[in-house]
Amino acid sequence: MKVTGQLRAWFDEEPWRTSRELLVCLQAEQPGQYLDPPLRTLQRRLKIWRKEKAHAMVFGPMHVEPAIELIVH
Template identity: 65%
Template sequence: MGPAGVAGSQASRRAAQGRRRSGQAALVAIAEKVAAAPSGKEDPPPLDAFLAGLRTAWQGGEVRPTALPKAKQKRARRRPDPFAAVDSQLRDWFLAEPWRTSREFLDRLQSEHPGRYPDGQIRTLQQRLKIWRMEHAHALVFGSGNKLDAHADAPREHPREATGAAHGSILG
């Protein structure tokens, strides 16, 4: 590189340093303005005003930013219960053989009622058996008799249908 190239590169370095210095000076000036400015904090309200606000603060609900929103209610059944007609029969089968799977119960239903219960109903039956097994296990662990035997004729609602369903409950 010749003398003209060296002089040109030195000049560009000086210009870059000048820009950096002016940028640094601008940042220092901004920082000084912020430090000199008032903090913007307000004085806390008097104790009487604060306590008066507490009397009605609960009416507005949770005001903390970390609070979780209230859980929404689960929606009720949208379709009629496909197993309503055979609920007591299914319950009897379950009580007689609680180790059977929902697939075995559905196959048995399909053989007794051909064309009425398609394979797509397996999930509904699985949910029903899950509830019955939960109730059965609860009765075994905590005693108080078998809920399934004691209330076989009483209509019950699905846990997700606490508000009630328009088409009847899932368990009968």
């Protein structure tokens, strides 16, 4: 989806919204662009975002270790 950033921002502001509600907001903001709704795709994405948010609430934000380069001589 080209609008993932916008959808993520809406989710971060109001995480209780459903995927259908976010899709309606998207369709209102960009009329005619999303006539064939990618609802299932959005549902999958929200599931991932909710999992990340729950993990952060319980364990704190996920930290990714920087990659270590191995030098082989």
